Amino acid sequence: MPDSASKLALRISRRLAQHAYKEMLPLCADIGVVSFTFDDAPASACEAGARTLERHGARGTFYVAGGLTGSLEEGKPCHTRDHLLALLAAGHELGCHSYSHIRCDTLTAPELERELDRNAAFLAEFGVDSATLDFAYPFGAYAYNAKRICSKRFRSSRITGGGAHEDYADLNALKTHRLYDIAVDAEDYETLLERTSRQKGWLIVNTHDVENPPSRYGTTPERLERAIAAALAAGCKVLPVNAAIDYWQQYANAADA
Numbered sequence: 692m693p694d695s696a697s698k699l700a701l702r703i704s705r706r707l708a709q710h711a712y713k714e715m716l717p718l719c720a721d722i723g724v725v726s727f728t729f730d731d732a733p734a735s736a737c738e739a740g741a742r743t744l745e746r747h748g749a750r751g752t753f754y755v756a757g758g759l760t761g762s763l764e765e766g767k768p769c770h771t772r773d774h775l776l777a778l779l780a781a782g783h784e785l786g787c788h789s790y791s792h793i794r795c796d797t798l799t800a801p802e803l804e805r806e807l808d809r810n811a812a813f814l815a816e817f818g819v820d821s822a823t824l825d826f827a828y829p830f831g832a833y834a835y836n837a838k839r840i841c842s843k844r845f846r847s848s849r850i851t852g853g854g855a856h857e858d859y860a861d862l863n864a865l866k867t868h869r870l871y872d873i874a875v876d877a878e879d880y881e882t883l884l885e886r887t888s889r890q891k892g893w894l895i896v897n898t899h900d901v902e903n904p905p906s907r908y909g910t911t912p913e914r915l916e917r918a919i920a921a922a923l924a925a926g927c928k929v930l931p932v933n934a935a936i937d938y939w940q941q942y943a944n945a946a947d948a
């Protein structure tokens with residue numbers, strides 16, 4: 692664990708990062724968007740999570756750390772290579788989540804670059820294009836240097852928590868609502884969804900496993916089902932992260948023209 696001096700340095704670094712290396716994406720479309728994302732891509736997310744989205748004609752983004760492929764995470768099976776192939780074949784998106792599933796805020800620049808190179812090479816084996824890769828910080832742990840490096844490498848980088856986006860989204864620090872079994876965010880999903888629908892904003896949801904009972908960081912298939920159905924009933928589009936960025940950019944470009 693970092694000592695208290697380095698914890699303070701990390702807090703300052705994160706605060707600085709909130710205001711640096713921003714890439715503001717204007718959110719000016721006719722209707723709002725909800726994106727469902729699955730960190731670590733546990734086997735249950737690749738199966739029940741993916742199926743639940745597909746039943747609604749929707750797709751999700753799965754943030755993959757190659758070092759977890761074929762392994763157990765906290766006693767639960769993570770994804771296999773076959774899961775990743777099946778997700779891509781069904782039209783879901785794979786994003787980067789570092790290779791070793793490691794906190795990126797305490798790595799040196801060369802250590803972080805090596806992690807990201809290694810996972811890009813892993814995902815390239817599945818045909819994932821590193822030029823349009825989206826990233827999610829493991830444990831949501833970002834800082835000034837990590838944001839500088841990730842802003843150059845990824846189409847977007849996602850943190851954890853923070854709520855919904857209205858008017859603009861910082862592509863280098865996309866916020867989420869955590870759809871976890873044990874609530875951790877101040878506002879609940881339904882409140883954020885209502886505002887996203889009204890303001891035509893972008894709500895990114897993140898969770899982990901999708902099973903019954905879930906881990907504290909996961910959710911049940913029934914809860915996920917209700918969340919997707921509610922998003923569609925509220926008139927929002929349900930799009931994975933890369934497709935959502937395409938959608939917003941199309942409107943931004945049309946406004947510029």
Ligand SMILES: [Zn+2]
Pocket residue numbers: 730731788792829830
């Ligand atoms: Zn993770």
